[in-house]
Amino acid sequence: MRRSLKVAVASAATLAVLGPIGWFWQASRVPATYDMAEMGYADFGGGPASGHHHASGGTSVASLTSPSGVAPDVAVTLTARRDGSRYTLNGQTPGPVIHAVRGQLVQVTLVNANVPDGVTLHWHGVDVPNAEDGVAGVTQDAIGPGRSFVYRFVVPDAGTYWYHSHQVSDAQVRGGLFGALVVSGDAVASDVDQVLAVHTFDGRRTLNGVPGVSSLSAAPGRVVRARLINTDSGPLRAWVSGVSSFRVAAVDGRAVVGPSDISAKSVLVTAGGRVDLLFAAPGRVDVGAGAALASAGLAAGVQPPATLDLLTYGTPAPLGFDPAAATRNFDYRIGRRIGFLDGKPGLWWTINGHEFPDVPMFMVSTGDIVRMTISNSSGEVHPMHLHGHHAVVLSRNGAAATGSPWWFDSLDVGDGDTYVIAFVADNPGIWVDHCHNLKHAADGLIAHLAYTDVTTPYRVGGPSHNRLS
Structure with missing residues (x-):
């Protein structure tokens, strides 16, 4: 009897421990195929809940395209290939730089030669129509081997942008499936325009795929515009040496208003972000780990200890809307905790205290003014990227922005x-x-971020093996 009681107590204790674990394990399972717009829970940010996208008769993302039947101003074909862990576009990595002028219609035909997981292209920082955004399982199906897909969009703003895969993106971008998109037509004047796509291959930081120091061909006194693109997953700091001063002309494709001269400071470039630097040659742009663009004879300078604060840089200017009149107010609280994700135990990220897939859908309607508070208590830095929109920083840690409007798509x-x-x-x-x-x-x-009357016919998983990230 005593032994039976011990067994019963032990069994009850085991169930008390394993029962909740089993429940959390089961609750964390992600369906083999699902509608991203049906996952998680709707957060209306204090705005109206009417017109929720679950209602019938909504607008499909597939219909949110650029006008058809119009000849493109820029037409490019990109062929994606995989060779081991390395990916190329038209046989090179980074892929070709695509050049366009503000307002032009760009058409890109993406061909998948042999990438087994499928491919897409996301136009990072370009506020394209939703159907052209390149997110597998949300705005399109992944393009399987031997297939192709045509992207068409008008480039609405001049600036420095880039394109990259959004299917198995961690592996494919890290392996080289990306390139630069430069849209001219802004008021920034320069004599030499240089794209500097920063990427780490096999532990070596490169500029445009080249490790070490690349040569800057610019005569003394000529004004250089260095378009820095951080294609890695962590922040980098860049600095200019050999000059008395330099300026930040643009951030994430948006011109800085009234940029002043900078000296003895580095500039932080967010993962996914872009910063355009302006200086007179001769000069040297260092991005760390021995990678640099330099005029002949200029040795590496010491990285300045101070970092430029974009919160106070430049001159204030109208935003074009009133944030105080916000119709939606959201919180995006990033944390981390022990738990399960799709049945796997680990230390996982949380959003507003919830683990994926039970995460918020931030619901808006066209014309809403949106305020969002993004906080991070996770123990690591996070470069946050909202597709399809540029946002402006109002404050950081309670300190209001006082410089040029700090527009961004990657923060x-x-x-x-x-x-x-x-x-x-x-x-x-x-x-x-x-x-x-x-x-x-x-x-x-x-x-x-979901507009209340928009639906998607695409599914994560499914026959196209779409991967959300």
Whole structure:
């Protein structure tokens, strides 16, 4: 009897421990195929819940395209290939630089020669129509081997952008499936225009795929525009030496208003972000780890200890809308805790206390003014990227922005930091809002902004094996 009691007590204790674990394990399972717009829970940010996208008769993302029947101004074909762990576009990595002028219609035909997991292209920082956004399982199906897909979009703003895969993106971008998109037509004047795509291959930091120091061909006194693109998953700091001063002309494709001269400071470039530097030759741009663009004879300079603060840089200017009149107010609180993700135990990211797939859908309607508070208590930095929109920083850790409007599409949110941002919901669709440390996104740090009347015919998983990140 005593032995039976011990067995019963032990069994009850085991069930008390394993029962909740089993429940959490089961609850964490992600369906083999699902509608991203049906996952998680709707957060209306204090705005009206009418017109929820579950209602019938909504607008499909597939219909949110650029006009058809119009000849493109720029037409490019990109062929994606995989060779081991390396990926190429038209036989090179980075892929070809695509050049366009603001307002032009760009057409890109993406051909998958042999990438077994499928491919897409996301136009990072370009506020394209939703159907052209390139997110597998949300705005299109992944393009399988031997197939192709045509992207068509008008480039609405001049600036520095880039394109990259959004299917198995951590592996494919890290392996080289990306390239630069440069849209001219802004007021920034320069004599030499240089794209500098920063990427780490096999542990070596490169500029445009080349390790070490690349040569800057610019005569003394000529003005150089260095378009820095951070294609890695972590932040980098760049600095200019050999000059008395330099300026930041643009951030994430948006011109800085009234940029002043900078000296003895480095500039942080968010993962996924872009910063355009302006200086007179001769000069040297270092991005760390021995990678640089330099005029002949200029040795490496010491990285300045101070970093430029974009919160106070430049001159204030009108935003074009009133953030105080926000119709939606959201919180995006990033944390981390022990738990399960798709049945796997580990230390996983949380959004507003929830693990993927039980994460918020930030619901908006066209014309809404949106304020979002992004806070990070996860122990790591997160470069947050909202597709389809540019937002402006209103404050950081309670300090209001006082410089040029800091427009961004990729924002470095450090551990312990809180940013308040704002934007106008003026691009209907279903847009992912995720960490651009792409491994973090794959591990659940991904939510989405959804317009209340928009639906998607695409599914994560399914016959096309779509991968959300």
